Amino acid sequence: MSKDQEYSLFEDVCSFVDDAAQHMDLEKSLVNHIKQCNSVYSFSFPIDNEDGTKEVLKGYRVQHSHHKLPVKGGIRYSDEVNEEEVKGLAALMTYKCALVEIPYGGAKGGVKINPRNYNEKQLEKITRRYTTELIKKNFIGPALDVPAPDYGTGAREMGWIVDTYMTFHPDSINAKGCVTGKPLPLHGIPGRTEATGRGVYIGLREAVSVEDDMNALGLTVGLGGKEVIVQGLGNVGYYAALFLQEAGAKIIGVAEYNGGIFDPNGLDIKELKAYQKENGSFKGYKNTQFIDDSREMLTYKCDILVPAALENQITNENADKIQAKIIGEGANGPTTQEAEKILIEKGILVIPDMYLNAGGVTVSYFEWLKNLSRVSFGKLQKRYDMKKYEILMESIEKATDSQFTEEQKKLIIRGATEEDLVYSGLEDTMVNAYHSMNDMRKKKGIKSMRTAGFIVAIERIAISYRNLGIFP
Structure with missing residues (x-):
């Protein structure tokens, strides 16, 4: 790609599909059909500022694939939001869901704003108006399109979305399933906040x-x-770094948009995050080196690099450095196609975003299922399991003429909480998906883990379209 060409994440994703298709026997x-976006909704809407002026904002929602419904994908608030980016992210969601066998089509949405420039009241107005625009065009609903948090949004915004949707649909019994990533009091699910970062950790652990x-x-x-550098200490980067550190890895560097921090002896991630919250940046953090141009840290020597910020971070300009x-893509689309070819030639293992x-x-899928069933996971069987384990322990004590300690009893008798079940389901999903992707890579004799992941995903999407009778 020449420097004067505008980068298109969507075209990059389509190129990855074309690469995978070369290893498959599929009709052109x-x-x-698999590559194209099914529906693209681009719109403008005004908001009233507190000083009495009006501002017109640009919003997007893209539904990439309807091979399974509902479609699923986050909503991001960023100055970088544009149609090509949202299309690309929606497409990635399609292949991601197929790879990990979550029964959704892919979607994505966004508003072109810098959320740091707006107060909470303004952000609520923006979120509710954006949701209203989606409702008008049937681009949101528990059986149609289920958004979630993404860069620049979180549980707070998802709460505003579900409240707005319920206002328009007071008779919908499944209304709370219109969005995931909600606060727990609004029928969210434990473990959702750290879910992406935990998935990054599990994927790297398997690798x-x-x-x-x-x-x-x-x-x-x-x-x-293992020495690890993480780009981005937001929700994904923080939890990925935290779980990696707890597993014995050494976090030697963290890069952020306003500067990075480096310490070859290792950083305490909890302490660093607390410092960042209090001071707004890493500058002045004890006994470490502050890096003004944090993007340089992508080229520092380490065992594992985790880009967990925005897309288009590793390009043909820095890939050779x-x-x-191992590169573990915590963010969506951080490595361009041209860059990945350079990395693979260098012998670097790239674990793709579509999986990681x-x-x-x-x-989010577990939360959606919980909302549709309207019962918490484990609620029906937890006490039954506890009683069963208690009887089993008493039998063991009688048979062995010995006693368990109170601490042992608490550990064994406790039934699985909803959080335990969520973590168990997440781990099983990530473990199975990694090995299906890695096995495909070795079966096809290819170097790219991403190409292998796309092959697995496309095979599953193709089966869906054939079962729908769209293709023979």
């Missing part, structure tokens, strides 16, 4: 558990002692 018309892959990279098996041995950040949509 089916591949072309470094495969001995022949680690041998090829010159690394030992396991996370213990990357020294990490699927923790969010996986737990």
Whole structure:
């Protein structure tokens, strides 16, 4: 891509599909159909500012694939939001859901604003008006299109969305399922906040558990002692770094939009995050090196690099300088197609976003199921399981003429909480998806994990379209 060409995430995603299709026996018309966006909604809406002036904002919602309904995808608030970006992110959601076997089509939405420039009252106005525009065009609903948080949004905004939707649909018994990532009092689900970051951790843990892959990279098996640099200490980057650190990895650097921090001896992620919240940046953090141009940190030597901020961060301009041995894409689309080819030639293992950040949509799926069933996971069987374990322990004590300690009893008898079940489901999903993708890579004899992931996803999407009778 020449410098004067505008980057298109959507075109990049389509190129990844074309690469995968070369290893598959599919009709060209089916591949072309899979690539295209089903519905693109671009609109403008005014808001009243507190000083009496009006401002016109640009909003988007893209539904990429209807091979399964509802479609699913986050809403982001960013100055960088544009139609090509939203189309690309929606397409990635389609392939991501297919890869991890979550029964959704892909979607994405956004408003072109910098949320830091607006107060809470203004953001509420923007969110409610954006939701109203989606309702008008049937671009939101528990059986149609289910948004979630993304860059610049969170549980607060999802609460405003569900309240607005319920106002327009007071007779809908499943109305709370119109959006996920909601606050717990509004029927959200435990574990959703940290879900994407936890998924990044699980995916990297699985990657470094495969001995022949680690041998090829010159690394030992396991996370213990691995040096990690994380770009972005937002929701995804923070929890990914925290869980990696707890598993024995050493976080030596964190890059943010307003500067990075580096310490070869390792950083305390909880302490660093608290400092950032209090001071607004990492500048002045004790006994560390502050990096003004934090993007330079992408090229620092480390075992694992986790870009967990925005797309288009690793390009053909800096890919040849990357020294990490594993890149774990926590963000959506952080590596361009041209850059990935350079990385693979350098022998770097790139674990793609379409897999690695699927923790969010996986737990969102659990939340949606909870909303439709209107009962918490584990509520029906928890006490039954506890009683069963208690009887079992008493039988063991009688048979062995010994006693469990009170601490042992608490640990064994406790039934699974909703959070336990969510974490269990997330782990199972991420583990199975990683090995299906890695096995496909080895079966096809290809180097790119991303291409393997797309092959797995496209195969599943193609089966859906054939079952719908759209293609023979």
